[in-house]
């Protein structure tokens with residue numbers, strides 16, 4: 001077998017703890033539906049799905065049909081909710097797999113009606129994200145159209161917040177919630193009761209109990225990451241207590257070469273870095289192909305629990321780091337790219353800081369080809 005030069009260690013214990021935290025937060029009666037889209041935020045679709053279910057999750061949310069197929073092929077028979085668009089020609093397969101489908105256009109309803117197989121749908125309401133969704137003025141008509149087909153059951157009603165994690169000012173989310181509540185009322189007035197109403201992502205689940213309704217859909221929090229600094233600050237302000245989410249993700253590689261360079265040498269493409277004094281470099285066999293962002297600025301990795309700063313540009317398959325101040329580094333020593341090593345910790349948030357992005361993008365971007373090891 002070929003040895004892996006880079007791998008990700010995923011802590012099942014951390015995933016389990018996070019699901020149990022969410023369970024405690026919402027209580028026993030709500031449907032807990034963690035999102036495993038985007039390869040479980042980079043943590044590995046099938047293993048995370050299994051771990052979440054074992055930890056007490058009720059449903060799973062995916063983005064695309066292919067992800068639902070992968071879960072069913074792995075004998076996962078829990079309810080699966082598909083958040084994203086399913087092409088008309090694939091709707092029959094979605095019915096056959098018993099998936100819950102989000103709906104917001106007439107064409108999808110029409111095709112489901114024509115297929116004639118039993119299917120549970122969740123109507124998405126436009127409340128201010130302007131992504132997917134039925135306008136509230138069209139809602140009752142839309143629901144009645146769906147109900148005119150005997151095989152279509154309206155099981156759910158959903159919406160998605162546009163501005164809950166990016167701010168400590170939650171007035172926009174409040175406005176969206178108002179519209180959502182109005183939608184529930186209007187359907188009720190038309191004699192349509194919907195059993196599974198849901199709108200909460202991680203931030204809403206953590207911050208606002210009134211967003212829990214019948215089901216919550218946490219994503220990032222289930223992997224032990226906070227949606228944002230603002231959410232963390234709001235949580236401390238609103239709830240006054242900590243919520244100990246545990247990151248589950250550690251990305252590792254090994255030292256592939258050690259080399260001494262003299263003062264005044266250039267390092268890497270573009271000759272962007274010039275040594276001021278003699279330095280010892282470790283060459284690491286990962287690069288932007290693997291998902292190590294080429295745009296990082298001030299980034300470091302951890303070797304023997306110490307920081308080794310990236311020097312020069314990130315290459316496709318290689319980065320160079322400075323180990324001048326780290327004693328005894330040897331070929332094939334383990335390196336932490338994201339995660340903990342002794343007292344040092346490079347969180348996904350810290351890496352996002354290097355790369356000018358958010359934690360969500362950091363873990364989801366790590367190449368799917370890289371092996372996830374569950375510990």
Ligand SMILES: *Cc1c(COP(=O)(O)O)cnc(C)c1O
Nearest residue numbers: 035083160201202217218219220
């Ligand atoms: C991804 C997603 C979520 C989860 O969001 P987090 O911020 O990761 O908790 C919830 N609902 C929908 C519709 C999503 O697309």
